[in-house]
Amino acid sequence: MTRELTELELLHELEAVAEENVHRHLSMTKDWHPHDYVPWDDGRNFAALGGIDWDPGQSTLSDTAKAAMITNLLTEDNLPSYHREIAEHFSLDGAWGTWVGRWTAEENKHSIVMRDYLVVTRGVDPVALENARMTHMTNGFAPGGNAGLLDSVSYVTFQELATRVSHRNTGKACGDPIADRMLARVAADENLHMMFYRNICGAALDVSPIRPSGRSPRC
Incomplete structure (x- = not known):
């Protein structure tokens, strides 16, 4: 019977696969900058700097688009929890560490560009958005159990994969070509991230298909 590998043994066995997929990712990804996707000319000061504070009439987004943008942004905001989860299960050495750092840096762009867009265009209430961010990040994310x-x-x-689909659908729901272009760019990142994890998952099944209960890993 095939022996189940320990977590450390599995990481070691998959190191070459991780390195190959890091190089693959870097060869496929395209550099982009959040400021290039935000319509800065639409911005103006809020009351604290002599302008006018937000009111619902300033937003051009539908209720559906607002809800989707807020949900997606809060998901991106929880990056510190996701980083901790990935770093704890991978490693900060070698190819694993390179991926953890690169993935985190790319994901951070998503919350930057989405928040800048929403604040500049006054798409949602910025005070409510910030309060939600504080609550969401304070609560954090934990998968539960002994994953x-x-x-x-x-x-x-x-x-x-789900995030990629959500960003693309949200871009269409916004009814704004600038938002659609921005979220298409974010979704392209998410697709490449999905491919990295999918390939690691597939390789893990090949290396260690047996679980203690006799079940295959949930990949």
Whole structure:
């Protein structure tokens, strides 16, 4: 019977796969800058600097688009929790550490560009948005149970796919070509992230297909 590998052994076995997929990711990703996707000419001061504070009539977004943008942004805001989860199950050494850092840096762009867009265009109430961010990040994210490496990788594979779809659909719901272009750029990142985790998950199944209960990993 095939012996189940320990978490450390599995990380070691997958190191070459991780390195290959880091190089693959870097060869496919395109550099972009959040400020290039925000219509800064639409911005103006709020009351604290002599301008006018937000009111609902200033937003051009539908209620559906507002809800989707806020939900997606708060998900992106919880990056510190996701970083901790990935770093704990991977490693900060070698290819694993390179990926954790690169993935975190790319994900951080998403919350930057989305928040800048919403504040500049006055798409949603910025005070309510900030209060929600504080609450959401304070509560953080925890997967629950005793999730191991394979559980975490399988979860994040599907999460990245779901996030990609959500950003693309939200861009269309906004009815604004600038928002659609911005969220298409974010979704392209999420797709590449999904591919990295999917490939790690597939390789893990090849290396260690047996779980203690006799079940295959949930990948």
